Amino acid sequence: MISKTQYISIIILAISLGVLTAIWQINFWMTAIMIFLSVTLIVYIPYVWYMYFSQNTEKIGSYLNQRTKQPIIQFYCSLADSDERGAEEALHLLKKKYKSPNITAIFTVAYAALENRLSTVRDDILLIKDSSVRQYYEALLKVEEGHYEEAEEMSSTLTKPWMGESMKAELLQKKGLSEQAAVHETKAIELTKGMQRYLLVKKYKLI
Template identity: 35%
Template sequence: MLLRMFFTVILTVILILTLNSVFSPYVVILIAFIVTFIVLYLPLVYTAYFTKNVGKVDKFLEKNKHQPIYRLYYGLAHHHDEDISEAMKMIKKKYQRPHQLAIFRVIYQFHYKDMDDIEKLIEQIQPEPYRQYYEVAYLVEVGELEEAESKLKLLKRGWMREVILTELELRKGNQEAAFEHYQKALDGTGGLQRYSIYHTYRNKFIT
């Protein structure tokens, strides 16, 4: 209903501006396009990439579970095996190329602590920063902590380093240091990435 009202208003404004020759038809259409983008897509972009409100992201994901990637994020956060399984089926149908599918398969296997053949999948991940991140994360997962630390400098994004440092400190039993890195990882992210980090560690720290 609200969406229909919005487009009715937009069409009315276009008609008025065109009939009164306030702007040329091309300018009017451009203005309408920009307004439509701002109203319809800006909130989505803000929620997915920038908001610090984890609860808002959770509601957004739950509402949009028909989208496989959003369903996967939601399922992983809440440990809903059915959502995770169904999301992966949908993703495999949607993304046919190995490099497109690789990161989702790696995320899936990390969640279930299944390290079989995961190195081959990691090699296929694009873009490079994410491949390097999962290479280091794999080293942590299999207990190669010193090698993982030596490769931290390869990680260009701050939140990636902080997440790895969180894991390293947890495995060393340094709860306080791990929490500090966790907070830095949260502070350096927004939207879906912040949501994912929050739910990964929310039960490991008393906040």
């Protein structure tokens, strides 16, 4: 979905390039390539920025919520809002789009985590290709099953620092130590950017 600002920028850019190429007598194909590359940058730079690099949670949320017609964004926004119905609808669309179980496994597992039923998707957890994500959900499964000591041991081996902090927070919450858990929740958020940061902030109900 292209925003109004992006749409206006594309029009202005196309007109400007048209005028400049006429003045400089640049050939048609070079002009077409310049326009294509420029439009691609206008469309994808905001996407990459808000999905992976921004630390402004409100702007990330605003950007994502304007694009919920895209199944993958609808899915993660629904997860952030604990909207099980919305997540289920988006998951159905994602499974229709991506036929490979290795691709859909991450969505299936994330949805199961929302409903606290990771034990029902053990096989899907094993299909997750990213080892860091797979280990994270394996540790969450241990927490869900009440195997806290095993989960604590696994938390120290998680390769992404935010995952370790998030796992420590989960374990402390289970022990009823909310104030100590909040410290690790904050650390986990500080270690993330983009959509992952937004998901954690929403999960910990900080916005």
